[in-house]
Amino acid sequence: MATAATKDRILDAAETLFASHGFAGTSLRALTREADVNLAAVHYHFGSKEAVLRAVLHRIIDPINAERLARLDAVEARAGGHAPPVEAVLEAFLAPPLERMHTLGARGAVVLRFIGRTHNEPAQLVRDLVREQFQVVAGRFARALGRARPSLPRHEVAWRLHCVVGVLSFLLAQTGAQAVLPGLDPRDAAATTRRLVGFLAPGLRAPMTPGRAAPALAARPRPHRRMGTRR
Amino acid sequence: MATAATKDRILDAAETLFASHGFAGTSLRALTREADVNLAAVHYHFGSKEAVLRAVLHRIIDPINAERLARLDAVEARAGGHAPPVEAVLEAFLAPPLERMHTLGARGAVVLRFIGRTHNEPAQLVRDLVREQFQVVAGRFARALGRARPSLPRHEVAWRLHCVVGVLSFLLAQTGAQAVLPGLDPRDAAATTRRLVGFLAPGLRAPMTPGRAAPALAARPRPHRRMGTRR
DNA sequence: GTCTATAACGGGATAGAC
DNA sequence: GTCTATCCCGTTATAGAC
Numbered sequence: 001m002a003t004a005a006t007k008d009r010i011l012d013a014a015e016t017l018f019a020s021h022g023f024a025g026t027s028l029r030a031l032t033r034e035a036d037v038n039l040a041a042v043h044y045h046f047g048s049k050e051a052v053l054r055a056v057l058h059r060i061i062d063p064i065n066a067e068r069l070a071r072l073d074a075v076e077a078r079a080g081g082h083a084p085p086v087e088a089v090l091e092a093f094l095a096p097p098l099e100r101m102h103t104l105g106a107r108g109a110v111v112l113r114f115i116g117r118t119h120n121e122p123a124q125l126v127r128d129l130v131r132e133q134f135q136v137v138a139g140r141f142a143r144a145l146g147r148a149r150p151s152l153p154r155h156e157v158a159w160r161l162h163c164v165v166g167v168l169s170f171l172l173a174q175t176g177a178q179a180v181l182p183g184l185d186p187r188d189a190a191a192t193t194r195r196l197v198g199f200l201a202p203g204l205r206a207p208m209t210p211g212r213a214a215p216a217l218a219a220r221p222r223p224h225r226r227m228g229t230r231r
Numbered sequence: 232m233a234t235a236a237t238k239d240r241i242l243d244a245a246e247t248l249f250a251s252h253g254f255a256g257t258s259l260r261a262l263t264r265e266a267d268v269n270l271a272a273v274h275y276h277f278g279s280k281e282a283v284l285r286a287v288l289h290r291i292i293d294p295i296n297a298e299r300l301a302r303l304d305a306v307e308a309r310a311g312g313h314a315p316p317v318e319a320v321l322e323a324f325l326a327p328p329l330e331r332m333h334t335l336g337a338r339g340a341v342v343l344r345f346i347g348r349t350h351n352e353p354a355q356l357v358r359d360l361v362r363e364q365f366q367v368v369a370g371r372f373a374r375a376l377g378r379a380r381p382s383l384p385r386h387e388v389a390w391r392l393h394c395v396v397g398v399l400s401f402l403l404a405q406t407g408a409q410a411v412l413p414g415l416d417p418r419d420a421a422a423t424t425r426r427l428v429g430f431l432a433p434g435l436r437a438p439m440t441p442g443r444a445a446p447a448l449a450a451r452p453r454p455h456r457r458m459g460t461r462r
Numbered sequence: 463g464t465c466t467a468t469a470a471c472g473g474g475a476t477a478g479a480c
Numbered sequence: 481g482t483c484t485a486t487c488c489c490g491t492t493a494t495a496g497a498c
Binding site: 020021022023024025116117119120121122123124159160162163165166167168169170171173194195196197198199200201202203204205206208209 | 251252253254255256347348350351352353354355390391393394396397398399400401402404425426427428429430431432433434436437439440
Binding site: 269271272276 | 484
């Protein structure tokens with residue numbers, strides 16, 4: 001069908017450009033140039049720039065979140081009534097986006113960057129849409145992690161999961177960038193996942209931070225203030 | 232002096248708007264409205280929108296990075312030839328931006344969000360400027376962490392520091408947002424720092440991830456693929 | 463469904479009076 | 481140093497022919 005091709009070309013181009021320059025930084029003309037499509041076609045198929053964004057977001061994020069939930073189901077089923085270990089829950093959360101790289105082929109790197117960016121997009125609209133789609137997933141994973149670490153207050157678990165999202169989105173956002181991640185091969189999703197789990201799981205397993213911290217923690221530079229007042 | 236007031240009002244407004252809507256999402260007209268300044272004044276004082284960005288970036292980031300280095304100096308001096316503990320190095324890195332909140336008063340929350348955003352700004356220009364200013368700091372902290380964990384390959388240390396930046400920037404970017412961080416009081420910098428150190432230090436202390444991971448880690452849903460091909 | 467043409471407006475930048 | 485007025489271009493969106 002020739003008509004579907006146009007629509008998909010628009011979505012592909014939008015992915016690429018939004019991933020690289022953000023929503024506000026991408027004009028519809030740049031989009032039509034990249035997609036080799038007429039300007040009016042965009043409005044015919046989607047109605048507005050905002051609608052294009054919504055479509056792109058769903059196409060990318062929905063399958064990943066579905067896969068996350070499916071894996072969490074599997075992990076919990078395997079644990080059979082018990083709380084699954086933190087590492088398994090983490091992997092169910094982290095692996096789906098990382099593995100997306102392969103199933104998407106050439107578009108993989110772009111999509112990963114897109115996902116990474118969305119969580120910190122300046123455009124309010126983008127963040128709202130993402131949060132909305134993400135809410136269910138975050139809730140289920142927070143509960144799973146809470147069961148794995150019952151000694152932690154619920155808000156602490158939620159906060160730590162939030163940190164996990166921060167790391168993931170930051171790394172994804174730089175996919176394909178100039179060697180910022182030495183030794184990290186974005187095409188080896190399994191290795192990246194293991195590495196991330198290895199880094200994050202200890203933090204999730206850590207006990208509550210004590211009011212008074214480790215000995216060296218009190219080390220502040222004595223009156224040495226060089227923070228600079230306004231010039 | 233009445234002339235300096237205009238320039239500073241422009242910088243203040245730029246901070247606020249760039250932090251909220253990003254570089255591309257902020258127009259010079261919006262800027263002049265916020266600053267209550269004439270459009271031509273912006274060009275007189277700075278020359279271009281890009282130059283405004285550069286000025287704002289330096290005003291915010293330079294003192295924080297200087298403070299980071301000063302604290303790292305202090306921490307290393309205290310260790311007296313030995314490698315300072317991971318926790319102390321982490322705190323020297325994390326505390327300065329978090330404490331900035333206080334010294335800046337009302338502008339504090341805005342500035343924090345700005346810092347968080349810049350690391351993931353869609354605009355290439357912003358990321359380049361930030362990377363340039365950040366390079367020296369990142370290098371010194373990576374070396375300090377490497378000395379603290381001599382058994383880790385250098386690129387692994389760099390990668391983990393990268394993850395730390397990811398967490399920090401993600402949290403900062405949401406400063407002042409709608410209760411996304413339950414239980415985290417952005418005005419108590421010391422508590423936030425402790426909490427972050429408590430979460431991140433275990434990951435930095437962790438040994439290299441083994442090729443084959445922990446038992447539960449192999450848990451993948453068997454042919455269950457629901458990742459969704461393109462529709 | 464796809465095109466051209468254009469509307470209606472906002473963008474950054476600048477000239478020149480004061 | 482600060483203003484008004486204006487240039488010129490790019491922006492989203494739409495009308496209407498094909």
